[in-house]
Amino acid sequence: MQDLHILPKLRDSLTYLYIEHAIIEKQDNALLVLQETGRTAVPIANLSLLMLGPGTSLTHAAMKILAENGCSVLWTGEDIQRFYAQGLGETRRAYHLLRQAELATNSTSRLQIVYRMYEKRFCRRLPSDIDIETIRGMEGVRMRTAYQDASRIFGVRWGGRKYDRSNWTNSDPINRSLSAANALLNGLCHAAIVSGGYSPALGFLHTGKQLSFVYDIADLYKVEFTIPAAFETIASGIDDIEKRTRENCRERFRIEKLLQRILPDIDDLLGIKDMEEFQADSDPAVPEAWWSPTEEEDELISESEG
DSSP states (O other), X not given: OOOGGGSOOGGGSBOOEEEOSEEEEEETTEEEEEEXXXXXEEEOTTBOEEEEOXXXXXXXXXXXXXXXXXXXXXXXXXXXXXXXXXXXXXXOOOHHHHHHHHHXXXXXXXXXXXXXXXXXXXXXXXXXXXXXXXHHHXXXXXXXXXXXXXXXXXXXXXXXXXXXXXXXXXXXHHHHHHHHHHHHHHHHHHHHHHHTTOOSSOOSSSOSSTTHHHHHHHTTTIIIIIHHHHHHHHHTOSSSHHHHHHHHHHHHHHHTTHHHHHHHHHHHHHTOOOOTTOOTTTOTXXXXXXOOOOHHHHHHHHHHHO
């Protein structure tokens, strides 16, 4: 495929597909999944993210067609409890990454983005004179209230967010469900971020990890999606917690069209406008314009040299 403009946009894509214990081959313009239970053809033109679990083999031809269709690939642990690596997203433009880096490395603009992120969580404007520690206190109250409300609505006992990273299954049922839901949400946000040409590592609230920006964005949606999904799952039983939680989350993501919202939300947070003049997606080999300093940057350079 030479014209990447004919690829489906991320907002029109399916959420994800998780496959384990299978051989994946190319069949025409689709994937052929070979498992003990049979053979399944999977169309990938609208697939946003393929997650490969343990026991999965992928042919070179299958990987090539995934890349051509702009489908991100994640290599994960069993039941998506761990994240190991990722394949290339669908955009070839660097503008979003450059803008993200510019905002994240300037303390003033970074603080502005942090305020916007909190405003999206609170769904209202924040006073201009409020400090960041006060906002974090408000966020703590918001999250505790969300857990308590979900506990009351679904009749599930809540004793606080507690889990052991070295032994996920040692947590109580509701905490296991929350961990499974949040892992799935992180995967979806990660796919959207990579697909949009942003860096998962350049966070604003979170920092210092390769997935800092993933955590920033996923936190925007936990109260709306993963918390109610987890409590609803446990309210109906504690068998197959992780599997049922993922199914519940996936249905909520689909109904509420979460995938359609993530990139526009990121663009809005970072003040990104559509850059049609960047031709990297229509022709990955075309040279882009040379960088030149602005008049203000020229002045700063001259002052530093003087």
